[in-house]
Amino acid sequence: MEAMSHSSYVASHRSRSRIPDFLLLRPRDLDEARGMLAREPGAMAMAGGIDVVNRMKDGLAPPALVLLGGVADIDAxxxxxxxxxxxxxxxxxxxxxxxxxxxxxxxxxxxxxxxxxxxxxxxxxxxxxxxxxxxxxxxxxxxxxxxxxxxxxxxxxxxxxxxxxxxxxxxxxxxxxxxxxxxxxxxxxLPVAGTTRRLLYDRSLRPVLSVALCIDCAGGAVVSACAVIGGCHRWPFTCDLPVAGVALSELHARADDTARGAVRQMPAPTVPWFGVANYRETVASVLLSRLIREIAA
Ligand SMILES: Cc1cc2nc3c(=O)[nH]c(=O)nc-3n(C[C@H](O)[C@H](O)[C@H](O)COP(=O)(O)OP(=O)(O)OC[C@H]3O[C@@H](n4cnc5c(N)ncnc54)[C@H](O)[C@@H]3O)c2cc1C
The missing domain is CATH 3.30.465.10 (Uridine Diphospho-n-acetylenolpyruvylglucosamine Reductase; domain 3)
Structure with missing residues (x-):
């Protein structure tokens, strides 16, 4: 039993030696890259390669990689x-x-x-x-x-x-x-002329939780506002805040209610969490309320 569990640990250990041969394709422009991804069965795009290479060390084995680093203008x-x-x-x-x-x-x-x-x-x-x-x-x-x-x-x-x-x-x-x-x-x-856009972000609990707030304002009132909560699902939860037309001075007083209302709409987190149930929802609401007050101040 001892030997079996050891060998299964070795088999799942991240290692360069787990990377099998693959075809490396180097497109020079987007047309070539598109063609290569379309033609080569199982081909995978690779940009900086950080995640791709880590996954290959974990056992992912794409038969071909399309290296995007040499594609003209792709970084403009x-x-x-x-x-x-x-x-x-x-x-x-x-x-x-x-x-x-x-x-x-x-x-x-x-x-x-x-x-x-x-x-x-x-x-x-x-x-x-x-x-x-x-x-x-x-x-x-x-x-x-x-x-x-x-x-x-x-x-x-x-x-x-x-x-x-x-x-x-x-x-x-x-x-x-x-x-x-x-x-x-x-x-x-970009914000329309006459509108000021602010983006505030709290990543103090990342990767468990991160919260962003974007508000467009004009003439001392909110034009539109959007909150995003990351870390709880495969893709972040986005919520438009119902504060259009609210004066910035009033927004400060509404921060807690607005934040709680937004977080209530968030589906139950799907990313596993080792802590207390509902902790992320509670803290997300606190962080969002803080960001709203910071913008309104
Ligand atoms: C130590 C460490 C710390 C990190 N800290 C942070 C952090 O604080 N915050 C954070 O946000 N991230 C963090 N990261 C993640 C990091 O930002 C990502 O690994 C990086 O952005 C991946 O970019 P890449 O170009 O290397 O992607 P790749 O590994 O090249 O590709 C990743 C995926 O995207 C696909 N892909 C890439 N480009 C294209 C394209 N143009 N078209 C189609 N598919 C494409 C690939 O096929 C692959 O599926 C961290 C990573 C490490 C290793």
């Missing part, structure tokens, strides 16, 4: 031609997002929140799409991008130029991968 961060959004290339690395002049000029809160992701080694290697598409409940990209109302532009083996709201991607993820999905860029909308 720029203002959209209509100047109504920032386009973030799927292959933009975390460090580039945090230090992008374009983001610092147009959506500085996003750059500042993104700067807190991981350590410098991971920020220099990991990409925006890799963070989203790893589908890990503790990762933060989907929380921040959902709060900002971002969308993802992608293609599959049978379609091109599809767009999906990041907040809805969790429901579509399985079909995205089955159809050989390739993320091309993220589109983060």
């Amino acid at each position: 961060i720029r203002l959209s031609p209509q100047r109504d959004a920032i386009e973030v290339g799927a292959g933009a690395r975390h460090d580039a997002v945090a230090n992008s002049d374009v983001l610092l000029a147009w959506l500085p809160d996003l750059a500042r929140c993104w700067e807190r992701i991981a350590n410098i080694r991971i920020r220099m290697q990991g990409t925006v799409a890799g963070n989203l598409l790893a589908l890990m409940s503790g990762y933060e990209g989907a929380v921040l991008l959902s709060a900002l109302g971002a969308s993802m532009l992608y293609s599959t083996r049978d379609s091109r130029g599809d767009m999906i709201a990041v907040r809805k991607f969790g429901e579509a993820a399985d079909s995205f991968f089955e159809r050989g999905g390739l993320a091309e860029k993220l589109r983060v909308p």
Whole structure:
């Protein structure tokens, strides 16, 4: 019995030696990448490779990897031609997002929140799409991008130029991968003229829980507000807050009720938790209320 349990431990241990041979494909542009993902059965996209390689060390064995690092322009961060959004290339690395002049000029809160992701080694290697598409409940990209109302532009083996709201991607993820999905860029909308946008974020309990709040204001009142709770489900829970038209001064007084109302709508967490039942819901409400008061102050 002793020998059996030892060998099963060795068999499940993460190791480079578990990585079998695979075909490495190096597309130079998105067309080539799309074609390779469509043609090669079981092919998998690889950006920075952090999650892909770790999963291969755990036993995942894709027959072919499509390495996106050499795809022209896949890491570009720029203002959209209509100047109504920032386009973030799927292959933009975390460090580039945090230090992008374009983001610092147009959506500085996003750059500042993104700067807190991981350590410098991971920020220099990991990409925006890799963070989203790893589908890990503790990762933060989907929380921040959902709060900002971002969308993802992608293609599959049978379609091109599809767009999906990041907040809805969790429901579509399985079909995205089955159809050989390739993320091309993220589109983060800018606030309309005359509106100020704030993004606040609490990651103090990550990866168990993280809470983001995005509020657009004009003339001292709320135009729209959105809260996102990450860590409890495969994909973050997003909730529009019913505070449009509320004066910022009044919002402060309503913070607790608004936060509790939002968290009540959250489905029961599906990510296993070793602590007290309902702890995450209770704390999510406290953190969200704090963020609302901070914006209203
Ligand atoms: C030590 C450590 C600390 C970390 N800390 C944090 C943290 O604090 N916060 C946080 O949010 N994250 C954290 N992470 C996670 C990190 O951000 C992700 O591992 C990283 O972003 C993955 O990016 P990648 O480019 O390496 O993805 P990859 O490993 O290349 O890909 C991941 C998945 O995305 C798919 N994919 C990638 N790009 C595309 C594309 N363009 N189209 C289709 N599919 C694609 C791949 O097929 C794969 O399924 C941490 C990771 C480590 C190892």
